[in-house]
Amino acid sequence: MNLLAIVDFSVVEIFAARSGWSGFFTLSTLVVTIAATIRLATPFVIASVGESVGQRSGVLNLGVDGVMLLGAFGAYYTTLETGSPWLGLAVGTGVGAVMGLVYAFITVTLHAQQGISGIGIYLFGLGMSDLLFRQLVGTPKPIGGFEGLFEFSVPETRFDVAYPDLYNHSILVYMAFLLVPAVTLLVNRTTFGMNVRAVGETPEAADSLGVSVTRTRYSTIIIANSLAGVAGAALALEKGIFIQNITNGMGFIAVALVYFGAWRPIGVMAGSLLFGLVNALVLQWKTLGIISGATAQLAEMAPAAVTIIALVVVTNRIGQPSALTQPFRRGAH
Numbered sequence: 001m002n003l004l005a006i007v008d009f010s011v012v013e014i015f016a017a018r019s020g021w022s023g024f025f026t027l028s029t030l031v032v033t034i035a036a037t038i039r040l041a042t043p044f045v046i047a048s049v050g051e052s053v054g055q056r057s058g059v060l061n062l063g064v065d066g067v068m069l070l071g072a073f074g075a076y077y078t079t080l081e082t083g084s085p086w087l088g089l090a091v092g093t094g095v096g097a098v099m100g101l102v103y104a105f106i107t108v109t110l111h112a113q114q115g116i117s118g119i120g121i122y123l124f125g126l127g128m129s130d131l132l133f134r135q136l137v138g139t140p141k142p143i144g145g146f147e148g149l150f151e152f153s154v155p156e157t158r159f160d161v162a163y164p165d166l167y168n169h170s171i172l173v174y175m176a177f178l179l180v181p182a183v184t185l186l187v188n189r190t191t192f193g194m195n196v197r198a199v200g201e202t203p204e205a206a207d208s209l210g211v212s213v214t215r216t217r218y219s220t221i222i223i224a225n226s227l228a229g230v231a232g233a234a235l236a237l238e239k240g241i242f243i244q245n246i247t248n249g250m251g252f253i254a255v256a257l258v259y260f261g262a263w264r265p266i267g268v269m270a271g272s273l274l275f276g277l278v279n280a281l282v283l284q285w286k287t288l289g290i291i292s293g294a295t296a297q298l299a300e301m302a303p304a305a306v307t308i309i310a311l312v313v314v315t316n317r318i319g320q321p322s323a324l325t326q327p328f329r330r331g332a333h
Contacts, residue, residue, distance in 0.1 A: 278302050
């Protein structure tokens with residue numbers, strides 16, 4: 001008897017059959033749920049990892065959602081007009097970089113309060129993306145994404161229908177998770193990363209040692225917002241459409257996940273996967289009819305609730321960068 005046969009007669013499936021959840025407790029459904037978890041977590045991983053770099057230098061950006069919206073529209077409209085998702089991704093990244101430059105000027109050069117400035121960026125992104133969509137597009141039109149890339153052949157089994165969902169993701173998914181080790185190395189193993197950490201903890205000391213606080217924060221803000229633009233582009237390209245407020249507050253969740261992950265990429269990724277898993281479970285249960293009506297509407301609140309609970313538990317144990325949200329004025333201390 002092989003391993004798959006053993007799974008057939010497992011206690012889990014016997015219990016599932018008796019409880020009416022047999023449609024969920026099957027290998028194919030569980031694999032599809034895992035695949036959905038990975039896809040749903042992708043925009044959060046990209047945006048949160050980028051925001052973690054900005055926050056490590058002492059700058060909080062509550063405007064991530066607005067930047068994601070602008071990046072999403074830029075990628076969507078470019079792809080719609082040119083048919084090239086690569087060009088769309090580049091435009092989404094560029095839009096994020098420009099917004100990063102604007103936000104850096106406001107918070108680093110003008111020393112504006114970061115929380116209020118971030119909300120301003122969010123409202124600008126929300127309004128401008130909607131205005132551009134209505135003026136340039138009007139009604140939602142589908143676009144092509146990165147389908148067909150990275151096709152894997154897997155051993156033929158009677159569960160082979162589920163395997164493509166697990167392995168055949170868009171290139172954006174692989175790029176998102178490769179960001180985690182890349183940013184970890186950048187922050188922990190390079191001179192630039194050392195400067196970022198120093199500026200985020202004690203900017204006065206870093207400045208006295210010749211590290212440019214302004215240049216470092218400008219760099220990290222542009223990196224963070226560029227990745228927020230990529231996250232928005234990934235969302236639009238994966239969905240193949242753009243609608244008003246397509247992010248639905250995802251940028252704010254991304255900011256929270258930075259706290260959940262203790263400002264470290266691996267922790268941020270773990271939080272993103274947790275959020276994606278809860279979302280995937282709710283979607284799967286609704287599809288299978290396990291939950292419906294008011295119960296389904298209540299379950300849709302579960303991802304945010306889980307994130308808030310986890311956030312409270314984690315942040316009570318881990319300290320944030322000492323200079324987070326604090327503007328730096330040379331010679332003021």
